[in-house]
Structures are given as structure tokens and as C-alpha cells.
Amino acid sequence: MTIFDTIVAECTSPYKSALSVIRMAGKDAFTILDKMIDKETEKMEPRRCYYCSIYKDKNDKGSLIDRGLVVLFKGKESFAGEDSVEFYVHGSRIIVEELLDTLVSLGARRALGGEFSAKAYYNGKMDLTEAEAINQLVNARTTRSKDFALKTLEGNSSLAIKQMKEALNMLTAEIEVDIDYPEFDEGKDLIKKVEEVVPGMLVKAQTLLNGSRQSKYLFDGVKVAIIGEPNVGKSTLLNKILGEEKAIVTPIPGTTRDIVEGEKEIDGIIYKFFDTAGIRKEADMIEELGIKKTYQAIQEADVILLLFEKGSSSEEEIKKLGLSEIINNKPCIYVFTKRDLNGTDTKADISISKDDKDLLNLFNLIRQRLNIAQKEEEGFATQRDEDIMERFVELLKGIEKDIRDQITIDVVEIKLIQATSCLDEMLGVESTLEDIYDTVFKHFCVGK
Ligand SMILES: Nc1nc2c(ncn2[C@@H]2O[C@H](COP(=O)(O)OP(=O)(O)OP(=O)(O)O)[C@@H](O)[C@H]2O)c(=O)[nH]1
Numbered sequence: 001m002t003i004f005d006t007i008v009a010e011c012t013s014p015y016k017s018a019l020s021v022i023r024m025a026g027k028d029a030f031t032i033l034d035k036m037i038d039k040e041t042e043k044m045e046p047r048r049c050y051y052c053s054i055y056k057d058k059n060d061k062g063s064l065i066d067r068g069l070v071v072l073f074k075g076k077e078s079f080a081g082e083d084s085v086e087f088y089v090h091g092s093r094i095i096v097e098e099l100l101d102t103l104v105s106l107g108a109r110r111a112l113g114g115e116f117s118a119k120a121y122y123n124g125k126m127d128l129t130e131a132e133a134i135n136q137l138v139n140a141r142t143t144r145s146k147d148f149a150l151k152t153l154e155g156n157s158s159l160a161i162k163q164m165k166e167a168l169n170m171l172t173a174e175i176e177v178d179i180d181y182p183e184f185d186e187g188k189d190l191i192k193k194v195e196e197v198v199p200g201m202l203v204k205a206q207t208l209l210n211g212s213r214q215s216k217y218l219f220d221g222v223k224v225a226i227i228g229e230p231n232v233g234k235s236t237l238l239n240k241i242l243g244e245e246k247a248i249v250t251p252i253p254g255t256t257r258d259i260v261e262g263e264k265e266i267d268g269i270i271y272k273f274f275d276t277a278g279i280r281k282e283a284d285m286i287e288e289l290g291i292k293k294t295y296q297a298i299q300e301a302d303v304i305l306l307l308f309e310k311g312s313s314s315e316e317e318i319k320k321l322g323l324s325e326i327i328n329n330k331p332c333i334y335v336f337t338k339r340d341l342n343g344t345d346t347k348a349d350i351s352i353s354k355d356d357k358d359l360l361n362l363f364n365l366i367r368q369r370l371n372i373a374q375k376e377e378e379g380f381a382t383q384r385d386e387d388i389m390e391r392f393v394e395l396l397k398g399i400e401k402d403i404r405d406q407i408t409i410d411v412v413e414i415k416l417i418q419a420t421s422c423l424d425e426m427l428g429v430e431s432t433l434e435d436i437y438d439t440v441f442k443h444f445c446v447g448k
């Protein structure tokens with residue numbers, strides 16, 4: 001099995017529908033098609049729709065699979081960068097399976113997830129960051145995440161990476177010349193050049209890194225754990241956020257035992273709320289198990305809403321609940337509840353009541369705490385990209401420090417080369433085929 005095999009997959013969802021799209025790509029695509037339709041594939045124009053009878057074997061007119069549209073794409077003009085055929089047939093499962101089985105019996109193999117995109121990458125149709133953006137585009141659940149993925153796909157962010165790489169290559173080339181021909185003695189000028197290039201590059205890289213960090217929230221959503229002592233109003237808050245009676249609310253402390261989850265989209269971001277069992281020392285066995293789940297929810301959350309009532313200060317509250325270690329450095333918002341009964345608490349980040357008209361102030365606080373911008377910045381779509389950008393930013397900071405410490409240019413050069421290879425990794429220039437398939441394409445859906 002290699003990346004150069006002719007592959008086939010259904011691109012549309014595997015359910016009964018009006019139409020299904022089947023895609024085939026690889027060097028044998030046209031030969032295989034030729035055995036299935038009456039038309040001479042050599043005479044078919046690429047990128048034109050042909051209405052065809054599609055047979056298991058065109059010489060056996062009793063083996064008709066369906067009549068539908070067929071489009072050919074030649075080599076580089078296709079998504080995958082290899083000869084490709086797309087079939088638009090009726091969306092019956094029987095037709096789709098018959099068609100796929102026939103294509104396989106004639107020499108194609110079923111594609112793995114992401115293999116069409118992997119081909120596109122290997123054939124130079126796109127770099128890795130763009131390929132990842134396609135996957136994010138398919139998975140986007142909000143307009144904002146779709147817009148972000150489209151922006152990355154347009155390639156502005158990867159153009160910025162390519163420009164940075166070029167600038168770094170220029171610097172290292174000049175340093176190399178200087179080391180090989182020291183008589184030119186441009187050492188000092190070179191440091192100056194590095195000084196001119198690196199700070200601007202660092203600003204750009206940090207913008208891209210921030211954008212990439214935010215994209216995590218755009219695509220994965222924000223996990224919010226609602227915690228606090230029993231009876232403080234956690235479930236009431238969850239229900240108010242969701243606009244439905246999802247969790248049971250009673251005046252009896254210890255009502256919630258299991259975690260109750262609910263999602264809410266706010267300004268294009270999906271927030272996943274986790275209402276938890278109230279934390280207290282004197283809990284029965286069932287509650288005890290619930291509290292364990294609460295600790296787990298805290299660990300998995302991006303941000304915590306710590307609810308409390310009456311006059312207890314927030315820090316005392318954390319200590320009282322023995323949570324300092326679990327919460328650690330996680331963003332934590334202190335929410336004073338039942339304002340209608342107890343007034344506001346100035347030590348809290350916000351005071352709320354179940355009768356509040358809306359919860360906009362609370363949502364704004366969450367957004368601010370996580371540095372989620374109102375509008376998406378440019379950046380990249382995956383954790384892989386974010387990790388590499390982080391390393392890149394650190395290297396650039398290291399170079400700035402070296403210059404301040406008057407370190408010699410040959411030492412600076414090593415970091416410049418490391419920074420360049422970060423960018424290569426980002427674009428997928430230096431990794432092996434297997435590495436890239438495993439880290440990037442394996443997670444795509446079949447047919448992409
Ligand atoms: N007056 C008033 N009562 C509230 C408010 N929020 C919650 N309550 C009441 O407080 C009681 C407990 O509320 P819950 O939402 O069940 O509290 P909880 O934190 O989920 O409690 P456990 O699940 O037991 O940990 C209920 O009787 C609610 O009606 C509020 O803002 N004002």
C-alpha cells in the first residue's frame with residue numbers, strides 16, 4: 001500500500017440521500033473509468049460534466065449500476081494533484097456500495113482518512129498548514145471557525161511563514177559567507193542585520209501564535225466547569241445558561257451527583273458547561289463519587305466558575321474547599337450567587353442572581369480571562385502548528401537575548417538555523433512521509 005495507489009472513497013455522508021459523490025484519484029483512474037462507461041475517456045474533456053450509464057462492466061449491459069454524472073480532472077488540475085474522477089450518483093446505499101466495489105475490483109483501493117489531501121500535499125498542491133485548514137473547514141461548527149479555517153486555507157498565514165523562512169535563509173547565507181571569507185569582516189554589520197530582521201519577525205510570529213491559540217477555542221470549544229459548595233446555585237446557573245431545565249434544582253444540598261453537561265454558542269464560540277456535584281467534606285458515598293468527578297472536570301476545564309454565596313471571600317473559599325492544588329494556574333472566575341437575597345460581593349469578579357435578564361457580563365468575563373478576541377486573528381488551525389510556533393517564538397526571543405548579551409554571530413547562526421527548521425516543519429518540508437501521515441492526515445475523514 002503506498003500513497004501513489006489509485007484510491008477511492010465516498011465524499012458525501014454514508015446515509016440515504018438524493019445524491020452521493022464518489023471520488024477516485026491516482027494513475028489508473030481513467031483506465032478504470034474506461035471499463036465502466038460507454039464513452040471513450042480519452043475524448044472526454046476534463047472538468048466537464050458527462051451524463052453516463054455506469055456499469056460494473058461496460059460490455060455487459062445487464063450490469064448497470066446507475067446513470068449519473070461523471071467529471072474528469074487531469075493531474076495537477078485536480079484536488080489531489082493526480083488524475084481523478086468524480087461520480088455523482090443517486091444516494092442509495094446499494095448504488096454507492098456497488099460502485100465502490102466495482103472500482104476496487106478494477107484496481108482501485110479504498111482510501112484511508114485524509115488520503116486525498118495527503119496526495120495533494122505530496123503532489124505540491126498545498127503545504128501542510130493549508131491541508132490542516134481543509135480538515136478544520138470540514139469540521140467547523142460555527143461561522144467563526146469556518147471563517148478562520150478559510151482564511152488559513154487562503155494561505156496568508158503560510159505566506160507569512162514562507163516570507164519569514166526566506167528572510168532567515170538570507171541571514172544565514174550572509175553569515176556563512178562571512179565565516180568562509182572572514183577578510184570581509186562584516187561581523188558587526190551582520191549582527192545589525194539580525195537586529196533589523198528579528199524583532200519584526202517576532203511580532204508577526206506572536207500574532208500568529210495568539211491566533212493559533214484562539215483557534216483551539218474556535219474548533220474545540222471552551223470547557224467551563226461550574227463548581228462550588230452544595231446549594232450555591234450551580235445547577236440553577238447551568239439551566240439559566242441553557243434556557244432549559246437540564247439539571248435538577250432543589251433546596252437540598254447535595255442534589256447534583258453526576259456531571260450535567262450542556263453546550264451554548266456565544267458569539268461564534270461553543271462553550272461546554274459542566275455542572276458538578278457540590279464539594280463538601282461531609283458527603284455520603286454517592287456524593288463522594290460525584291465529588292471525584294468534579295475534580296476531574298476541574299482538571300479538564302479551560303476555565304472555572306467558582307460559585308459561592310454569602311460573605312465568604314473567594315480565596316478563603318478555595319482554601320475551604322481544598323482546591324488550590326487542583327485549580328493551580330487555571331483561569332478561575334469567582335461568582336457570587338443569589339444577589340437578590342445577599343446583595344453584591346465586592347471581592348467577587350461578578351455577582352449574579354437567578355432573575356438576571358441575561359448573563360452577558362459573565363460571558364464577557366470568560367472571554368476576557370481566556371483572551372478570546374471578538375474577531376479571529378490570523379493563525380493556524382491545529383495543536384501541532386501551535387506547538388511549533390511556540391518553539392519558533394522562543395528561538396527568536398533567544399536570538400534577541402544573544403544580541404543583547406553580545407554573543408558572537410556564529411552562535412546566533414545556530415539559533416537562526418533552528419528557527420528555519422521550525423518553519424520547515426510547519427510547512428511539512430522536512431518530515432518523512434510516514435511522520436506526516438501519522439501526525440496530520442490520519443485524523444481527516446475518508447474522502448478528504
Ligand atoms: N433566591 C435565589 N435562590 C437561588 C438562586 N440560585 C439558586 N437558588 C436556589 O438555591 C437552591 C439550590 O440551587 P441549586 O441550583 O440546586 O444549587 P447547586 O449548587 O446546584 O446545589 P447542589 O447540586 O446540591 O450542589 C435552590 O432552591 C435554588 O432555587 C438565586 O439567584 N436566588
Ligand SMILES: [Mg+2]
Pocket residue numbers: 234235236247248249255256275276
Ligand atoms: Mg446542583
